[in-house]
Amino acid sequence: MSAVLSGPSLSQRLRPFFRGFDGPLMLAIAWLTGVGLLCMYSAGYDHGTRFVDHARNFVLAFGVMFVVAQVPPQKLMRVAVPLYVTGVVLLVAVALFGITKKGATRWLDVGVVTLQPSEMLKTAMPLMLAWWFQRREGSLRLLDFIVAFVLLALPVMLVAKQPDLGTSLLVLGAGLYIIFFAGLSWKLIIPVMVVALVGITALVASEEKICQPDVEWPMREYQKNRVCTLLDPHKDPLGKGFHIIQGEIAIGSGGLTGKGFMQGTQTHLEFIPERTTDFIFAAFGEEFGFLGAMALLAGFTALIMRGLIIASDAPTLFGRLLAGAITMSFFTYVFVNMGMVSGILPVVGVPLPFISYGGTAMVSLGLALGMLMSIARSRGSVQR
Template sequence: MRRYRSPWQVIKPYVTVFDGPLAIIIFLIMSVGIVTLYSAGIDFPGRVEDQLRNIVVAFIVMWIAAMTPPQTLMRFAVPVYTVGVTLLIAVALFGIVKKGSRRWINIGMVVQPSELMKIAMPLMLAWYFQKREGAVGWREFLVAAGLLILPIGFIVKQPDLGTAMLVLAAGLSVIFLAGLSWRVIIGAVVLAAASMPLVWHNMHDYQRERVLTLIDPTTDPLGKGFHIIQSTIAVGSGGITGKGWLNGTQAHLEFIPERTTDFIFAVFSEEFGLIGCCVLLVLYLLFFARGLMIAANAPTFFTRLLAGSITTIFFTYAFVNMGMVSGIVPVVGVPLPMMSYGGTALVTLALGAGILMSIQRHRKLIQS
């Protein structure tokens, strides 16, 4: 006689693929993002609905990634990296130019290959070091540096400094976790500092202007400095408790540029104040802590490197965006994770979160 199964018993195997703590944190951040987007995009009809569709797609991608065993992910590392670099070369040769940047290519649909590298890079490097576990030396680190520099060179050339920074952070975190000596890291930092004049000479004019604007935005208050000045005014005017939801004057009087995407944190800060910012920071820190916990408990060298790198990506996203909006770092066009309007970055981050969940889920399966 067939045993009766409750609806929960039927769907439980499909729901429990999500890591509970991580899923709750993501849900809370996305909820805060939708509430803020409603206010920030009140003059842009349809944005909330579009973002809700993006969230549905992101959760589907997250679920698929969480269901995929890490061993399968490892087999995809080399093909995904190869496809990503090939598409970057194609972009450099005949990519689509928008607003002075060549970042997109039409392959039946318009895609931005540099977004793929945010996941492909840590996958590739984690696979590479896994194959050489126990025998990692100078040669391996040099090869890894070459694998990292190759796509970053194409991304910087587009130019897309924000994405290049994120891919660099993802790759460097894998190399560091693989056992790179602190002396080498300190030496690299000193060398980078010494090469700043050369870097400055080879920067694009708009990149130099961003750095100079960061130092003193009042030199061009109605031009290059407008973004930073208006966003910092919004952040500061929120005070302790904020002006209240839908009551942000900087946003609704259209002083904050890109207020639904890169500068959504300025809208949030103005309306919810220091208390709201602290709550949001706690949510991001909890995500970071959970990611590090998953990395520390991962069963293999590959999964430890991959989980640590993906967690670093989330941290870099949040730090750079909040620093950019607050006037601490130059404006580089990095969205706020899980909050900024847009589908590409959201799906990429959801894929990363799904990989973290896969690592945690399959660790439990191995232990049981």
């Protein structure tokens, strides 16, 4: 009887589930979570239940992270092909039977719930390519990279056709990171970078001519407007350029130390559009200034650096590629979001991790962090 009563305590039973969790990664996550809650309270306290919902989404994300972290990378690898195939099939179904809202066909009604399959590819794409290169480890040829580009191009084109340029770029970026880490030669990368640099330079230099209303671009009209607005937002300050101009004003008015917590005039007088989602960094910069932005960037830098260390120490090629792609995807999210709010990139719907409001984005964040934590735990188990 005494042996039964003196069994393991609750903490002793739970300890194996937390064993192997990466401490530095958890510290970076905790810091960014705190900043995200603080920022959402200020930006969203008078915006319905945004703060409460944001806190609930964090709890949900941490639950997803905890569950996924218990799954070994070997089991994650088994779901790569089924998840990728399912995602592509659903994207084809969206193209054929999808729901159109505001000119975009991105959703699929399956009866019980409405899905946005493009979100699935943010996870499925790096999993699939990491699985592919793991299978080809030790015998990589040029043909293997060609197959990888085909696997990447198919969902990217389907998502871009919806149209959803922001998500297609994120899926493309995640896939390209995998291909680069797998060993793609710099001889193939540098020419593409040079062509891109020349193209951007030519675009900026010829802005006056190519942005005229009668000039047609090989893309949709709204995409042309986004690029032309980026090049000169003051041509239409109360229309297409309003978002960029107000974001720049808010960030600039924050100065070195900011206007103070909950004291942002641009934010609370509602000059900043989408202040709790895509443009939340403008609200943060106004209230916390340059020093606050540096503290936020320090948190993201710590997260990214720790992720790359986890990737470099992973025991398998699959783990190294997947962890590297997940980590660099965080960089892409941060760079694109801050870049569009600051006026150096076109405005696209890319949230700022931990900071922007959004249930789907938060669940995706928890899933990515869970896979990263799983890879970190597998490294620890091998060392032991």
